Amino acid sequence: MAINIKKCTREDLCTLQEISYETFNETFKHQNSHENMNAYLERAFNLKQLEKELGTISSEFFFVYFNNEIAGYLKVNTNDAQTEQLGNESIEIERIYIKNKFQKEGLGKYLLNKALEIAIERDKKNVWLGVWEKNENAIGFYKKMGFVQTGAHSFYMGDEEQIDLIMIKTLI
Numbered sequence: 118m119a120i121n122i123k124k125c126t127r128e129d130l131c132t133l134q135e136i137s138y139e140t141f142n143e144t145f146k147h148q149n150s151h152e153n154m155n156a157y158l159e160r161a162f163n164l165k166q167l168e169k170e171l172g173t174i175s176s177e178f179f180f181v182y183f184n185n186e187i188a189g190y191l192k193v194n195t196n197d198a199q200t201e202q203l204g205n206e207s208i209e210i211e212r213i214y215i216k217n218k219f220q221k222e223g224l225g226k227y228l229l230n231k232a233l234e235i236a237i238e239r240d241k242k243n244v245w246l247g248v249w250e251k252n253e254n255a256i257g258f259y260k261k262m263g264f265v266q267t268g269a270h271s272f273y274m275g276d277e278e279q280i281d282l283i284m285i286k287t288l289i
């Protein structure tokens with residue numbers, strides 16, 4: 118089994134759109150209406166939006182490959198690219214998504230460790246993320262990885278207001 122990671126560039130735009138759609142859809146389609154899913158997918162993952170995010174200096178995307186097949190991706194934000202202004206001592210994991218068929222193989226942990234590595238290299242004090250309160254699988258994973266809940270904020274999935282738990286891991 119071979120795991121590889123690569124940092125994305127603008128050349129990866131179409132692949133990023135494909136994996137973003139696929140993994141978001143797989144993860145949330147059973148708990149959300151078709152209309153709300155479509156509205157979110159269109160808004161969050163249209164090419165113009167993703168191109169803007171790929172070009173944002175304080176945002177970084179990484180693809181992870183399992184035996185040379187793309188298996189998932191990571192998005193981290195620093196400084197003012199963070200979706201909540203937690204300050205320059207924090208780094209945000211905005212997205213970690215592994216395709217269903219590659220889950221539970223250690224790839225989520227691999228990407229999470231990549232984010233921790235970036236945070237440590239840049240002398241950040243903590244890593245944080247927002248996770249939907251009904252996403253029990255991801256919450257279990259983050260707890261296992263040492264994150265604790267410190268707060269919550271709301272976000273919109275289509276026209277439905279949903280609650281994201283804010284979870285933080287403090288680095289020494």
Ligand SMILES: CC(=O)SCCNC(=O)CCNC(=O)[C@H](O)C(C)(C)COP(=O)(O)OP(=O)(O)OC[C@H]1O[C@@H](n2cnc3c(N)ncnc32)[C@H](O)[C@@H]1OP(=O)(O)O
Nearest residue numbers: 212213214215220221222223224225226254255257258261
């Ligand atoms: C900020 C956000 O992006 S929130 C959205 C998060 N993403 C999603 O919900 C998308 C769908 N889910 C996924 O992509 C994946 O399931 C992830 C990212 C949540 C986890 O990645 P996986 O590759 O499945 O987990 P991985 O195999 O790396 O597990 C690492 C460790 O966590 C443990 N673990 C994994 N899931 C869970 C869980 N639900 N509860 C408890 N422990 C767990 C594993 O047993 C493993 O433990 P070990 O190190 O002792 O062996």
